[in-house]
Amino acid sequence: MNYHEALAELNVSHAHPGGKYSTDQWISYINPTAGLKVLDVGCGTGATAVFLAKHYGCSVTALDIRYKMLEKCKIRANQEGVNIDIQMGDIENLKFDNDTFDVVLCESVLVFVKQQKALMEIYRVLSEKGRFVDVEMVLTMPVNQEWKQTVFETYGAKNVWDKNGWIQLFQKAGFKKTKVLFMQPLRSVVQSTNYSQTLDLNSSMGNAINQQALSVIRENAEWMEKYSHTIGYGIFVSNK
Numbered sequence: 001m002n003y004h005e006a007l008a009e010l011n012v013s014h015a016h017p018g019g020k021y022s023t024d025q026w027i028s029y030i031n032p033t034a035g036l037k038v039l040d041v042g043c044g045t046g047a048t049a050v051f052l053a054k055h056y057g058c059s060v061t062a063l064d065i066r067y068k069m070l071e072k073c074k075i076r077a078n079q080e081g082v083n084i085d086i087q088m089g090d091i092e093n094l095k096f097d098n099d100t101f102d103v104v105l106c107e108s109v110l111v112f113v114k115q116q117k118a119l120m121e122i123y124r125v126l127s128e129k130g131r132f133v134d135v136e137m138v139l140t141m142p143v144n145q146e147w148k149q150t151v152f153e154t155y156g157a158k159n160v161w162d163k164n165g166w167i168q169l170f171q172k173a174g175f176k177k178t179k180v181l182f183m184q185p186l187r188s189v190v191q192s193t194n195y196s197q198t199l200d201l202n203s204s205m206g207n208a209i210n211q212q213a214l215s216v217i218r219e220n221a222e223w224m225e226k227y228s229h230t231i232g233y234g235i236f237v238s239n240k
Helices: 003-010 019-030 047-056 067-080 115-125 145-155 163-172 186-192 211-227
Strands: 037-041 059-064 085-088 101-107 126-139 177-185 231-239
Touching: 003 067, 003 211, 019 047, 019 101, 019 126, 019 177, 019 231, 037 047, 047 059, 047 067, 059 067, 067 085, 101 115, 115 126, 115 163, 126 163, 145 211, 163 177, 163 231, 186 231
Parallel strands: 037 059, 037 101, 059 085, 101 126
Antiparallel strands: 126 231, 177 231
C-alpha cells in the first residue's frame, strides 16, 4: 500500500502541507463567489471541493486518478448535501475544453506528476485571466540524491523545488505572474500536526481502518520529522 492509497483508506482530509489552514489562506485571498467555475485536481477525499461548493456556491469539478478517493468524495458530498461534478481523470491529460475554468487548484499534487505537462494542461483549461492555486512542498536548502530517493520511496514524490524553481516552472508553462501567498517551514507544520483531527474514525466514512494504512501514515510522519529542516511549504497563486 502506498501513501495515497493509505490516505484514501483512512479517509484523511486536508492531507496537503498546512492542512485546512493553508486552504483557508488561499480561499481568503481569492475570495470565491457563487458560480465561480473551479477545478480541484487531485481532489482526494473531497474536503476542499465540498467546502467550496457548500460555503461559497462555487461550481466545482473534483478530479482524481484514484477510484477510492472519488468514492470517499461522493460520500462526503452526499453527506454535506452539495452537488459537485466528480470525475476520474489525469492531470497530465485533462478531458476539458480550453478556457473552461475560472480557478484550477492543486493541493500537493505537482510533486507526484510530470510537472511541465501538467502545468501546460492546467494553463490550457483556465479561462482568460483565470487563476491557478498551488500548495506544494518547497525545498529550503540543497538536498542530495539520498534525500530524493527517500522522498520518492516514502511519498512517491518525483520532484520538489525551492521557491524560485516552482516560479520558473509556472512561468515556463505561460503564467504571467505568480504571487507567493504564504511560506512556512515544515517543522512548524510537523509539530502542530495531529492526524486524529483529520481521520474520521467513527463515521461511516472512516470505519474501515486498516493497520497497514496506519503503518504507512506513521512512516510518513517519521520521514517528515527526520527531514523537516530541509523543506517547507508554499502557497502560489498564478495568473493566466
